[in-house]
Amino acid sequence: MSHLILLPILLPMLTALLIMLPPVHHSPDRRRWLSMASTLLLLVMSVWLLSQTLTDGVTFYALGNWQPPFGIILLADTVSVLMVCLTSFLALGAICYGSAGEDERGSFFHPLFQFQLMGINGAFLTGDLFNLFVFFEVLLIASYALLIHGGGKNKTKAAVHYVVLNLAGSAVFLFALAILYGTLGTLNIADMAQKISAVPAEDIMLVKAGGLLLLIVFALKAAILPLQFWLPATYASASPPVAALFAVMTKIGVYALLRVYTTIFGEHAGPLAGMASAWLWPLGLATIVLGAIGVLASLDFRKLVANLVLVSVGSLVCLVAIGNTAANSAVLFYTLHSTLVTAALFLVADMIALQRGKAADRLVSARRVAQPVLLGSVFMVAAVSVAGLPPLSGFVGKLMILQAVDSGPAQIGLWSVILVSSLLVLIGLSRAGSTLFWRVSGQPANEDKAKPLQVFAVCWLLSASVALVAFAGPITALTQQGAVQLADIPATLSIILPAAGATP
Template identity: 55%
Template sequence: MEHLAILPIIIPLLSGILMLLPPVCRDNWRQRILSLAALGAVLLVSIRLLALSASGEIQLYVLGDWQPPFGIVLVADRLSTLMLLLTAVLGFGAMLYACGGDDKRGMYFHPLFMFQMMGINGAFLTGDIFNLFVFFEVLLISSYALLIHAGGKQKTRASVHYVILNLAGSSIFLFALGILYGTLGTLNIADMAQKVPHLEPSEQLIAKTGALMLLVVFGLKSAMLPLQFWLPRTYASASAPVAALFAILTKVGIYSILRVFTVVFGEDAGGLAQIAQPWLWPLSILTLIIGSLGILAATSLRQLIAQLVILSIGTLLAAVAMSRVEATGALLYYLIHSTLVCGALFLIADLIFHQRGKAEDRFVTARQMCQPVPLGIAFFIGALAIAGLPPFSGFVGKALILKAADMNAEAVWIYPAVLIGGLAALIALSRAGTSLFWNISREPDACERTPKIKLVAVYLLLATSPLLVIFGGPVSDFTEQAAIQLHGMSSDLEPLLRPGGKS
C-alpha cells in the first residue's frame, strides 16, 4: 500500500522496457499478453487508489525521501486518481482493439503505447510543475512515434505539424518555468500557492507573465482556440487505437489548467487571483463556435470526430472559466463522458473505413458494409451519446454544466454556444449516418470481416456511457467532492507539504 501511488508510472515503464528485450520483442503475442496484463494491473491499481481517495485522504509519495517542496512528490487525490482510472479504461479499450491486428502494421507499437501511458499517468500524479514538463515530454515523444506508426504520406505530413507545434510549446513551457522559479524560488505546486499571495507588485507582473505563458502551453495541449488547428489533421491521420488514446491528451491540458490555475492562481492568490478567467471565457465560446463550424464542414467521419473533440474542449473550457465547485464537478463528469465516447467513435470510424472500399469513411455513396448491423448499432449509440441526447451521459454532462452557470451573467453566453454546438453535432452525425449506412450503390463485395476482439473493444467503451447514467448519482457525487477538494487546496496546503508522505 505504501508504494501504490507510483505503480501507475512504474508498471508501464517496466513493461515497455521488457518489450524491447528478447525474447518478448520478437513475439507479437507475448507483447499483446504483457500489454493487456500491464494495463489490467494499472486499471486495478487505479480503482484501488480511487477508493482510497474517496475518503478525502491525499496520498503523498515522496521519492528518495526528499521531502516537499524540495523533492519529487506524487499527489494522489480525488482528481488525479479519477484521471488515472479514466486513462486506464481508455488505454485498455484501445489496446484491446489494437490486438485485432493494428499493432502489426509497424514496429514497437506496444512499448511506445506503454511509454505513452507512463507519461499520461505521470502528468496526472505529479505535484510540481517541472515534473509536469518532464512527463509532458515523455508522452509527447511517444506520441510522435505512435502518430507515424505504419507510415504513409498523410501521417508524415500531420506528424511534422504536430511535432513542430509541440516543440514550440515545450520551449515556451521552459521559459515559463524559468520565470516562475526565478520569482518564487520553487516549482512545487503547493509551495507556489503559498508564496504567490505574498509577492511584491513588481514581482507579480513577472509571475503573471510566466502564468500566462503556461496558459498558452496548456491551451496548445488542450486545443483551445486559436491553438486548435493542429488537432483535426493529426487525429484524423492517426491509426485507430492511437487516435482513441489521443482522446485523453487534450484532457491533460484541461487537467493542467484546472490544477495550476485553481490551486496556484486561484481565489487566494492575492493580486494574481483568477488571472486566467478573463482569457478563458471568450476563448472557450470561440472554441465552441469554431468546433460547431468544423463539424458541419467535415467531409469524412474521422474529421467529424476530430471536430467533435474540439467542441467538447470548448464546453470543458467554459466550465473551467466559471471557476466554481459546481461547474468543476460538472466538468469532470462531462470530461469522463467525452473522452470515452470520442475514443469509441475513432474505433468505429476505423471499422467503417475498412468496410466501404475506396470510399473509406468519406460521406459519399459507396458499397454496403459487410457488417452493417453491429457497426450501425455502435455508431447510433456513439452519435446519440456525443450529441448530448437522452438517455446517454452526454445529456447529463451538458445539463450539469448548464445548471452550474450563473443565470445573470454566464448563461447568456454558455447556453446558446453549448446548445447550438449540440444541434450542429446532431445535424452532422445524422448526415454522416445517412451517407455511411443508407446511401448504398451495390451489395458488398467479399471483404474481411471485423475481428470480434475489435467489436468487443468498441462496445466496452460505448458501455461506459449508459453506465455513467445508471450510476450517475455516485459518479456525480464523487466528481463534486473532487471539485470541492481541488478548490479547497489553496486554503489548506499543509497536507501537500507535510513531511512523512501522507496527509
C-alpha cells in the same frame, strides 16, 4: 506514504522494457497478451488507488523521501486519480483494438503505447510543475512515434506539424518555469500556492507573465482556439487505437489549466487571482462554435470526430473559466463522458472505413458495409451520447454544464452556444450516418468484417456511457467531492507542507 501512487507510472514503464526484450519481443502474440494484461492490471491498480484516496483523502509520495518543497512529489487526490482511472479504462479499449492487427503495421507499437501511458499518468499525478514538463515530454516523444506508426504521406505531414508545434510549446513551457522559479523560488505546486499571495509588488508582473505563458502552453496542449488548427488533421491521420488514446491528450491540457489556475492562481492569489478566466471564457465559447462548424463541414468521418473533440474541449474550458464547485464537478464528469465516447467513435470510423472499399470513411456514396446492424448500432449509441441526447451520459454531462452557471449574461452566452452547437452536432452526425449507411450501392465484402477484439474494444468504451448514467448518483457525488477537494487549498497545503502550517 503508500507506494501504490508510483505503480501507474512504474507498471507501464516496466512493461515497455519487458516487451522490448527477448523472448517477448520476437513473438507478436506475446507482445499483445503482455500489453493487454498489463493494461488490465493498470486499470485494477488505478481503481484500487481511487478507493484508497476516497478513504484516506489527499496523499502524496515523496521520491527518495525528500520532503516537499525540496523533493519530487506525486500527488494523489480525487481529481488526479480519477483521471488516471479514465486513462486506464481508455487504454484497455485502445490496446485491445490495436492488438487485432493494427499493431503489426509498424515497429514497437506496444512499448510506445506503454511509454505514452507512463507519461500521461505521470502528468496527472505529479505535484511539481517541472516534472509536469518532464512527463509532458515523455508522453509527447511516444506520441510522435505513435503518430507515424505504419507510415504514409498523411501521417508524416501531420506528424511534422505536430512535432514542430509541440517543440515550440515545450520551449515556451521552459521559459515560463524559469520566470516562475526565479520569482517564487519553487516549482512545487503546493509551495507556489502558499507563496503566491506574498509576491512583492515589483515581481507581480513577472509572475503574471509566467502564468500567462503557461496559459499559452496548456491552450496548445488542449487545442483551444486559436491554437487548435493542428488537431483535426493529426487525429484524423493517426491509426485508430492511437487516435482513441489521443482522445485523452487534450484533456491533459484542460487538467493542467484546472490544476494550475485553481491551486496556484486561485482566489487566494490576491492581484493574480483569476488571471486566466478573462481569456478562457471567450476562447472556450469560440472553440465550441468552431468545432461545431467543423462537424458540419467535415468531408470524412474521422475529421468529423476530431472536430467533436474540439467541441468537448471548448465546453470544458468554459467550465474551468467559471471556476465554481459545480463547474469543476461538471469538468470531471464531462471529461469522462467525452473522452470515452469520442475514442469509441474513432474506432467505429475505422471499422466502417474498412468495409466501404476505396471510399473508406469519406462521406460519399459507397458500397454497403458488411455488418450494417452491428456498425449501425454502435454508431447510433455513440452519436446519441456525444450529441447530448437522453438517455445516455452526454445528456447528463450537458445538463451539468448548463447548471454550472446560475444567471446573468454568462448563463445566456453559455446556454446559447451549448444548445446551438448540440443542434449542429446532431445535424452533422445525422448527415454522416445517413450517408454511411443509406447512400450505398454494390455488395459488401465479407472478408472485411470486424474482428472480435475490435468489437470488444468499441463495446467496452461505449459501455462507459451507459454506466455513467446507471451510476450517475455515485459518480456525480465522486466528481463533486473532487471539486470540493480541489478548491480546499488550505487543507491540501496542511497535508503536503505540514511544517509550514500556513494557509494561502
